[in-house]
Amino acid sequence: MSKIVEVDREACIACGLCVSVAPEVFRLEGGSSIAYNPQGADESIIQQCLDGCPVTAIFWQD
Numbered sequence: 001m002s003k004i005v006e007v008d009r010e011a012c013i014a015c016g017l018c019v020s021v022a023p024e025v026f027r028l029e030g031g032s033s034i035a036y037n038p039q040g041a042d043e044s045i046i047q048q049c050l051d052g053c054p055v056t057a058i059f060w061q062d
Helices: 017-021 043-052
Strands: 005-007 026-029 032-035 058-060
Touching (some): 017 026, 043 058
């Protein structure tokens, strides 16, 4: 079963890192990032976004 990524929009500071790494998954909308296509890239690419997020606003859904 593949993982689904989510963004804590309250914590997100809209730095754009996730959008630059995985634009097929994330976009900036309303002052924060959203995962508009949560399974739109390999998990390893999405994991780079999780690891690089400066406020740890990106996470795998339980």
